[in-house]
Each structure stands twice: as structure tokens, then as C-alpha cells.
Amino acid sequence: MTQLDNQLAIPELQLDVPVVHEDQSVLKAQSRALIKDKVIAALFALAAVAIAIPLISLLWTVVSRGLARIDAEFFTSSMKGVVGAGGGALHAIVGTLEITGLTLLVSVPIGIAAAVFLTEYAAPGSRFASCVRFLVDVMTGIPSIVAGLFAYSLFSLVLGPAYRSGIAAALALSLLMLPVVIRSTEEVLLLVPHDLREAGWALGAEKHTVIWKVVLPAALPGVISGVLNGVARIIGETAPLLLVSGFADAMNYNPLEGRMASLPVYIYTQWQMKGLDAQAYDDRAWSAALVLIAVVAVLALAARLAPRLLKGKK
Amino acid sequence: MRSETLTPQRAGAAAAAFSVVAALAAVLGFLLIQGWPALSAGLGELPSHAENMWQLAGPLVFGSVLVAAIAMLFALPVALGTALYLVFYAPKRVATVLGGALDLLAAVPSVVYGLWGIMVLAPALAGPYAWLNENLGWIPFFAGEASATGRTALTAALVLAVMVLPLTASVIRSALALVPEASIEGAYALGATRWETIKLAALPFARRSIVAGSMLGLGRALGETMAVAMVLSPTPFLIGIKLLTSENPNTVAAYLAQTFPESHGIETSALIALGLALFAITCAVNSLARWITREKTK
Structure with a gap:
């Protein structure tokens, strides 16, 4: 026409x-x-x-309820020997930091390497790669409490049923974190233009050199943002920690041995094991919830801003 | 294509990818090893004085499915409406705010949802529950004696609905965003109203993703632990559909969290076996959801 x-x-x-x-x-x-x-x-x-x-x-x-206990004592003391009012969540904050740090140490290198394999090394249409992708999907759907049961099963087989530790919690959380890191890194790596890789190869660089010096730096802001999102997701996990790191009133710096408090479990136990002065326990639970939500919000915000800030520098 | 030689770097990356396979195999293996003894447990050895694993697991699986299904009953229409509103109606600024609100809902830790559910939502719903019970008590779900505390299966389902809503909404939303522009323009050109356009062009296109999003939400709701453990006031071995009473079926995940810290020996094995069952159920639901979406992209 x-x-x-x-x-x-x-x-x-x-x-x-x-x-x-x-x-x-x-x-x-x-x-x-x-x-x-x-x-x-x-x-x-x-x-x-x-x-x-x-x-x-x-x-x-x-x-509104969390502000009640946002004071110096809350951030500088543990619950050791505290009955009723007072006390703080320092031991839980330290525990959460240690457990999260250990989780990152395990899940970030493995996750990034796995994503590099899927996007850079695996042949297109590779059976193994599509199998791994499917299993990453399956892993994303693992209920967090099952991850906790897994960490318990593994550690109790070797170290006995009474073993509780921060590192067991980190293992459980790594299982939840790993698929998040792989997925987000894979997505970012796919966005890196193929020309960049070809330019590197044309200069005679080895494949791994190109990945290490060209692809990963180009993808870095996105990878960081993905990791931050992952941390925001796992830092509030309660159920697996309740099973394997348990609850503690006192500070425990050693993640290899002994019960270790964490912010989410602290919230749960303050609410659940109320003493006579119920108000004091509720106040601590809400204040810890406020701290936890603030941390999650900051992480999520950082995840959004990270790509822009890091790109702006270049 | 460059020739693929086996460098240590390539082997390392492949090993990392293989760790995913190994990790899932380990989950399955260790849960089996530790849960196995419970299947042959004698009388009086199981938690909650259950006679055998089936008596223990049956009501819990029933409770999980009941609460998760009711949660999806609430979550799906809202998620669908929100996703449609975001894609087809909302001005850009409103869409940004709404997207942020969904992200926030997704980011709130489940223990905080639990705290809110038990301290704010449950007391607030006790009144409406009494009203529902009085006026609509002839419906089996609303029968029985309404709970005065509001710690019922319905409250747990409502909290779960809020928790899984962002996931379902985001799956549906990304599917709606992929509806071919030509179909939408075509429908408008034929004189269709906005709703008719959605009905004719968008919904058929996104149908599979709507189903998949609901399944993923269901999977998440089935495995959700802390919020249910805190909100629900459970009755052992109960199988029932009265949603407003203070006697409620417990869910697998919540039962695990409540019972595990004080369990020993064969009790622990039984709980691990329950965890394995939960893992199998959520895996089946999630795999089905992935399969539905995979089919479409082929």
C-alpha cells in the first residue's frame, strides 16, 4: 500500500x-x-x-517503639548478667558482623568465579552450564531454615550435636548468599560488551588476563551492587542462626567455638524469653529491629548508588 | 572463538561452578544421613510425643500448605493489581515510589515481620475476627470460637501475604514489561479501552508468568519460618480449617524453629527429616514455576 x-x-x-x-x-x-x-x-x-x-x-x-533504647548503653554493652531493664546488643552486633563477614569470605569468591565460568568459559549451550544455572535457581528457593539444618547436620556429624558456632551460621548463610552472588554477577558480566574482550584478545592477552584486567573491572560496580543486595537479604536471616549459632547473653568474639549472638536472633529471644519486666525486653527487641532495618536500608541504598558512584570516579 | 585450553584459571572457575552442584548434593546427603534414624524411631522418642513420623509430619505439612495457600489467595490479586498499575497506569514518579515501597517490603527481615505481626497486626485484627465469626460463622473457615489475641492461622497467612507480595509482583511486572508494544498499540488502535487492551494483549501474554510468580510466592511462603513461628499459636497434631480460633495447625518451618533449640538425639533427627520434607516440597514447587517460565522462552 x-x-x-x-x-x-x-x-x-x-x-x-x-x-x-x-x-x-x-x-x-x-x-x-x-x-x-x-x-x-x-x-x-x-x-x-x-x-x-x-x-x-x-x-x-x-x-516509634525502637527509639526507646537507642542510647549509648545499647551499643556498648551486652546482656551479660542483665535481668530486667538496661543491657544492650553489642554482642549481637559484633556477632552479626563476624558471621556476615565470614559469609562474604566464602560466598563472594566462589560466586564470582562460578559466574565467570558460566559467562566466560562455558561453551554456549553447554549441558553442565545449564545444569548449574538450574541448580542456582533451585538454591535460590531453599528455605532458610533448611540451610540451617544442613549446617547443623554437617557440623554435628564431625564435632558432635552440641556444637554451636558462628562459623556454622556463616556456612548456612553462604548457601543462601551464593545463588544471589552468582545470579547478579552473571547478569552484569553479560552486559560487558563483547568488543572489550575481543580487543584484549587482539592484543595477544591470555583469556584469563582479559577476564581479570578487562571484564571484571568493567563489571565491578554491578558486582558490588549485587553483593550488597545479597548482604541486605541475609543479614536479617533468623531461623538458620537460631539453629546453629544459638543465642547468648555475653560477648563471644570467637566464631569457631561457642554460641554467638546475632541481631536477628537477639530480636527473637528478647521477645520470646521475656522476664518479669516485659517492657524492657520488648523495648530492646524493637530497638534491635530498628538497628537491623536501618542497616538493611543503608545496604540497599548503597547497592543502588554504588554503580553511579564508582562509574563517576573514572 | 578462541580455542579452549585447560588453564588453571579455567579449572578454578569450573570448580566454583561445580561447587553449586556439590553444595546441593551435600544438603541432600547430610539431611538424609542425619534424618534417617527418625524413620525407625520407637514409641516415645519423637518430639511432641508423636507415635510415628507420619503422625508428626502430616498435620504440619497440612498446616504449611493451608497457611501458604491462604497467603497466596490474598497476595496474588494485590500483586497482580500492583504490577498492572505499575506497568500500564502509574505516572513515572508514582511508579518509582511504588517500586521503592515493594523493594522495602522485600527487604524487611522476617523476624521484624514476626514482631510486627504479633504486637501490632494480631491485636488489631482480634475485633474484626470476632465480627466475622459472629456474622459469617456459618462459613466453615470462620467457624468456632474467635481468638481473643488474634494469633490465628489467618493472621499468619496475612503476614505471609505481605512478605511474598513483592516477589510475586516483581515476577508479574517483568513479564508485563515484555508484552510486545505492537500488541498493545494494535489493541488501542482497534478502539479498545485500557482494560480491554490489558485483557486482550497483556494478560494472555503474561499468563505463564502470573502462574509462575504465584508458585514462587507459594514456595517462599511454605518455607517462611520466623514470622509464622512468632504469630501463630499452634495446637499439636491439629488438622483443621477454622482460621479464626486460638487452636491452629502449625507449619513445618515454624515447628522446626520452635522445637529445634531444645531437641536431643532422635528428636533432632526427626526435625531434620521434617526439614528434608520441606526442602523437597519447596523444590518441587519452585522447579515447577521455573519450568513454566522456561517453556515460554523456548
Whole structure:
């Protein structure tokens, strides 16, 4: 059809329009469709508003009740010997930092290396690679408590059923973190333009040199952002830590031995094992929740800003 | 294509990829080793004085499925509505705020949801529950004596619904964003209203992803532990569908968290066997969801 035909066709269509509009039933059907459209649009908007209700209620409660114990003592003391009011969460904060650090130490190198294998080394359509991708998907869906049971099973087989430690918790969390790192790194590596790799190879560089000096630096901001998102996800995990690192009132710096407190488990145990002065325990639980949510929010924000900040430097 | 020689770097990367296979095999292996003794446990050895594993596992699996299914009943319409609103209606600024709100909901730790569920939501719902029970008590779900504390299966399901909503919404949203522009424009050109366009062009296209998103949400809800463990007030071995009473079926995950810290010997084995069952169920649900989406991309 030429352009001229197109232009000619339009007036014809317009001629038809008044005829259609004279038909009352069509007019009615049209306005009914329009009303239906409006009502449904309002319903969808309502669904979007509905998600704000729990969010606002939750954040408001955490902030308003959590502020009660945001004081110096909370950040400088443990719960050792504390009954009733007072005490703090320093031991839990240190525990969470150590456990998270150990988790990163395990999951980040393995995760990045696995993603490099999937994008850089595996032949396209490789059976092994697609099998690994599928299993990464499966791993993403592992319930966190099952990860905890796994770490318990492994460590208790070697070191006895009473063994509790920070490192067992780190193992459980690594299992949850690993698929997040692999997925996000793989996505970023796929975004690195192929020209960059070819330029490196053309210069005579070895494949691993190109990966190490060209591909990974180009992908770094995205990788960091993925890791931060992963940390934000696992730092609030409670169930696996409850099983394998347990709860403790006193400071334990040693992740290899003994029960180790952590912020999420601290929240749970303060609420669950209330003493006589219930208010003091609830206050500590809410304050720890506020600290935890603030940490998660900062991590998520950093994950968003990281790519922009790191790219701006170059 | 450069020739693929076996360098130490390549071997290292392959080993890292293989660690995924090894890790999952280890999960399965260690849970089997440690859970096995429970299958032959004698009378009086199992937790909660259960007679055998089936008596222990049956009601818990029932509770998990019941609570997760009700959670999805609430979460799916809201997630679908939110995703449609985000993709087809919301102005850009509203969409950014709403996307941020979903991210926030996804980022809140489950123990904080538990704290909020038990201290804020449950007390707030006790009144409405009494009303539902009084006026709609003839519906089996609302029958029985309404709980005064609000720590019911329905409250647990509502908390779970909020928790899995972001996941389901984001799966549906990314599918909707892929609807071919031509189909949408075509529908508009035919004089379709916005809703008719969605119905004709977008929903059929995204159908598989809507199902997959619900399955992923279900998988997440089945495995969710702390929020349920804190909110629900469970009754041992109960199988029932009365959602408003203070006697509720427990879920597998919540039971594990509540019982594990004080378990010994064969009890621990039984709990690990339960964990293995939970792993199998969530794996099946998630694999099904992935399979549904994979089919589409082929």
C-alpha cells in the first residue's frame, strides 16, 4: 500500500463514525466499557495503595517503639548478667558482623568465579552450564531454615550435636548468599560488551588476563551492587542462626567455638524469653529491629548508588 | 572463538561452578544421613510425643500448605493489581515510589515481620475476627470460637501475604514489561479501552508468568519460618480449617524453629527429616514455576 492509499483511507473511516454513534446500543456499550475501564483502573490503584498500609504501619511501629533504647548503653554493652531493664546488643552486633563477614569470605569468591565460568568459559549451550544455572535457581528457593539444618547436620556429624558456632551460621548463610552472588554477577558480566574482550584478545592477552584486567573491572560496580543486595537479604536471616549459632547473653568474639549472638536472633529471644519486666525486653527487641532495618536500608541504598558512584570516579 | 585450553584459571572457575552442584548434593546427603534414624524411631522418642513420623509430619505439612495457600489467595490479586498499575497506569514518579515501597517490603527481615505481626497486626485484627465469626460463622473457615489475641492461622497467612507480595509482583511486572508494544498499540488502535487492551494483549501474554510468580510466592511462603513461628499459636497434631480460633495447625518451618533449640538425639533427627520434607516440597514447587517460565522462552 502506498502512502497515498493510506491518506485516502482515512476520510472514509471518518465518514463511518457518525453512523455508528447514532446507534444507541453501541453508544451505551461504549460508555459502559469506559466506566468499566475507570472502575478497574481504580481497583488496580487501590491494590497499589494497599501495599502501603502494612509498610507504613510496620515502619512507624519500628521507628516509634525502637527509639526507646537507642542510647549509648545499647551499643556498648551486652546482656551479660542483665535481668530486667538496661543491657544492650553489642554482642549481637559484633556477632552479626563476624558471621556476615565470614559469609562474604566464602560466598563472594566462589560466586564470582562460578559466574565467570558460566559467562566466560562455558561453551554456549553447554549441558553442565545449564545444569548449574538450574541448580542456582533451585538454591535460590531453599528455605532458610533448611540451610540451617544442613549446617547443623554437617557440623554435628564431625564435632558432635552440641556444637554451636558462628562459623556454622556463616556456612548456612553462604548457601543462601551464593545463588544471589552468582545470579547478579552473571547478569552484569553479560552486559560487558563483547568488543572489550575481543580487543584484549587482539592484543595477544591470555583469556584469563582479559577476564581479570578487562571484564571484571568493567563489571565491578554491578558486582558490588549485587553483593550488597545479597548482604541486605541475609543479614536479617533468623531461623538458620537460631539453629546453629544459638543465642547468648555475653560477648563471644570467637566464631569457631561457642554460641554467638546475632541481631536477628537477639530480636527473637528478647521477645520470646521475656522476664518479669516485659517492657524492657520488648523495648530492646524493637530497638534491635530498628538497628537491623536501618542497616538493611543503608545496604540497599548503597547497592543502588554504588554503580553511579564508582562509574563517576573514572 | 578462541580455542579452549585447560588453564588453571579455567579449572578454578569450573570448580566454583561445580561447587553449586556439590553444595546441593551435600544438603541432600547430610539431611538424609542425619534424618534417617527418625524413620525407625520407637514409641516415645519423637518430639511432641508423636507415635510415628507420619503422625508428626502430616498435620504440619497440612498446616504449611493451608497457611501458604491462604497467603497466596490474598497476595496474588494485590500483586497482580500492583504490577498492572505499575506497568500500564502509574505516572513515572508514582511508579518509582511504588517500586521503592515493594523493594522495602522485600527487604524487611522476617523476624521484624514476626514482631510486627504479633504486637501490632494480631491485636488489631482480634475485633474484626470476632465480627466475622459472629456474622459469617456459618462459613466453615470462620467457624468456632474467635481468638481473643488474634494469633490465628489467618493472621499468619496475612503476614505471609505481605512478605511474598513483592516477589510475586516483581515476577508479574517483568513479564508485563515484555508484552510486545505492537500488541498493545494494535489493541488501542482497534478502539479498545485500557482494560480491554490489558485483557486482550497483556494478560494472555503474561499468563505463564502470573502462574509462575504465584508458585514462587507459594514456595517462599511454605518455607517462611520466623514470622509464622512468632504469630501463630499452634495446637499439636491439629488438622483443621477454622482460621479464626486460638487452636491452629502449625507449619513445618515454624515447628522446626520452635522445637529445634531444645531437641536431643532422635528428636533432632526427626526435625531434620521434617526439614528434608520441606526442602523437597519447596523444590518441587519452585522447579515447577521455573519450568513454566522456561517453556515460554523456548
